Amino acid sequence: MLMEACILGKTLMIIGAGVEQVPAYEAAKRRGITVVGTDMNADAPGLALADHTLLVSTRDACATEQKALEFHRTHSIHGVMTIANDVPYTVARVAHAMGLPSITLDAAKCVTDKLLMKQRFSSHGVGCPWFADIESADQVREYVTGNIGKDFVLKPVDGRGARGVLLINDTVDPEWAFAEAKRWGDCGRLILEEFIPGMQLSTESFILDGTCYTPAIAERNYSRIQQFRPNIIEDGGTIPAPLDDSTKKAIDDVVLRGAAALGITAGIVKGDIVIDHAGRPLIIELAARLSGGWFATHQIPAASGVSLVEAVISYSLGEEVTPSQLIPQYHRATAIRYWFPPQGTIKRIAGEEKLKEIEGLLAYGFFRKEGDVQPEIRMHPDRFGYVMVTGETRGEVLTRVDQALNSVQVEVAP
Numbered sequence: 546m547l548m549e550a551c552i553l554g555k556t557l558m559i560i561g562a563g564v565e566q567v568p569a570y571e572a573a574k575r576r577g578i579t580v581v582g583t584d585m586n587a588d589a590p591g592l593a594l595a596d597h598t599l600l601v602s603t604r605d606a607c608a609t610e611q612k613a614l615e616f617h618r619t620h621s622i623h624g625v626m627t628i629a630n631d632v633p634y635t636v637a638r639v640a641h642a643m644g645l646p647s648i649t650l651d652a653a654k655c656v657t658d659k660l661l662m663k664q665r666f667s668s669h670g671v672g673c674p675w676f677a678d679i680e681s682a683d684q685v686r687e688y689v690t691g692n693i694g695k696d697f698v699l700k701p702v703d704g705r706g707a708r709g710v711l712l713i714n715d716t717v718d719p720e721w722a723f724a725e726a727k728r729w730g731d732c733g734r735l736i737l738e739e740f741i742p743g744m745q746l747s748t749e750s751f752i753l754d755g756t757c758y759t760p761a762i763a764e765r766n767y768s769r770i771q772q773f774r775p776n777i778i779e780d781g782g783t784i785p786a787p788l789d790d791s792t793k794k795a796i797d798d799v800v801l802r803g804a805a806a807l808g809i810t811a812g813i814v815k816g817d818i819v820i821d822h823a824g825r826p827l828i829i830e831l832a833a834r835l836s837g838g839w840f841a842t843h844q845i846p847a848a849s850g851v852s853l854v855e856a857v858i859s860y861s862l863g864e865e866v867t868p869s870q871l872i873p874q875y876h877r878a879t880a881i882r883y884w885f886p887p888q889g890t891i892k893r894i895a896g897e898e899k900l901k902e903i904e905g906l907l908a909y910g911f912f913r914k915e916g917d918v919q920p921e922i923r924m925h926p927d928r929f930g931y932v933m934v935t936g937e938t939r940g941e942v943l944t945r946v947d948q949a950l951n952s953v954q955v956e957v958a959p
């Protein structure tokens with residue numbers, strides 16, 4: 546009651562209004578918060594839920610800051626946030642212009658530059674894969690031919706959605722890999738990393754008073770890594786990840802230290818973590834925002850009862866966030882998987898009715914419809930659709946998600 550009285554009368558700006566941002570708009574509206582939505586697309590679904598709309602690209606930090614300041618002159622904004630959108634710099638610029646809760650602008654730069662981030666990790670002794678700054682195809686050739694049989698990852702420093710993330714070794718043409726990775730980044734700079742073949746994890750933590758709270762960890766499913774090589778394509782994830790308590794503690798520790806190395810001491814931190822051969826968690830990447838892929842909005846709440854979306858809304862508005870909001874209320878299981886039809890024109894999508902009957906079905910979505918072209922899979926947006934299930938145990942959700950995948954057939958004409 547008290548919290549609602551505080552929140553009423555407050556205005557929250559949400560950067561981006563696409564389909565994955567909608568749950569944040571819904572949550573804020575449920576709490577009686579006035580919402581200002583931004584997007585360059587006037588038809589973005591979140592904007593239909595917003596009280597006010599600013600039409601501006603989420604990637605244009607400068608223009609967003611200008612528009613926000615203009616709005617702020619007649620209508621105070623009390624908080625700014627995003628979800629599932631890699632625009633921490635835009636969020637930080639708006640927040641700093643208005644003196645709102647935020648990470649520093651330096652931290653926002655680090656989390657959008659994989660090289661800068663890794664340099665900070667290594668200078669602070671935070672575990673991460675070996676890496677090198679890459680400026681030419683010759684450098685790639687030197688590293689891979691000097692380490693025959695060893696796998697590396699070449700990627701743009703400012704990529705997202707696995708665009709241009711390539712798993713390479715001495716059998717891959719370095720000229721091709723260099724040009725391919727380069728074409729997907731905005732700034733053109735590349736990073737080469739040692740490929741760590743261990744268990745891949747998705748974490749989402751909230752740092753509060755020096756403690757890292759991670760309500761649920763997903764084991765990311767890379768069973769298709771050989772199929773799509775040299776592209777690295779994830780096929781969903783499973784909560785709970787099969788981890789012992791000491792590894793979970795080590796993960797909280799590395800996330801906390803990794804965030805601190807970037808100057809982040811409070812708020813949301815999303816981690817891509819890999820466990821190395823010695824059982825140590827290494828950071829592939831940290832993001833200073835709520836995750837995409839329905840992890841923060843669906844999977845974590847279903848598995849633990851914790852809503853990190855609610856926590857971030859409160860935190861962005863300068864409201865108190867308490868440990869009890871971040872500690873799991875229960876331990877259930879979820880799984881998400883994707884469909885990967887062959888390339889071609891989609892003739893028929895069959896089995897949706899059967900899919901709806903799957904026990905524990907949490908949500909599903911198809912990114913394409915009949916008549917659309919299914920592209921070759923080279924990045925995450927190329928996947929056809931997703932399905933998420935819940936259950937009591939890992940075993941149960943793995944069975945259910947397989948049934949769900951098998952219930953749908955996507956017929957494609959090459």
Ligand SMILES: Nc1ncnc2c1ncn2[C@@H]1O[C@H](COP(=O)(O)OP(=O)(O)OP(=O)(O)O)[C@@H](O)[C@H]1O
Pocket residue numbers: 659674698700704705706707708710738739740741742745777817819829830925
């Ligand atoms: N050095 C590495 N060792 C093992 N796996 C890696 C490594 N680098 C990247 N990967 C895998 O490839 C994925 C995509 O890489 P990365 O996160 O750097 O790119 P991205 O474009 O930001 O992708 P996303 O938006 O999915 O996070 C990682 O989440 C991880 O699963």
Ligand SMILES: [Mg+2]
Pocket residue numbers: 705706817830
């Ligand atoms: Mg990433």
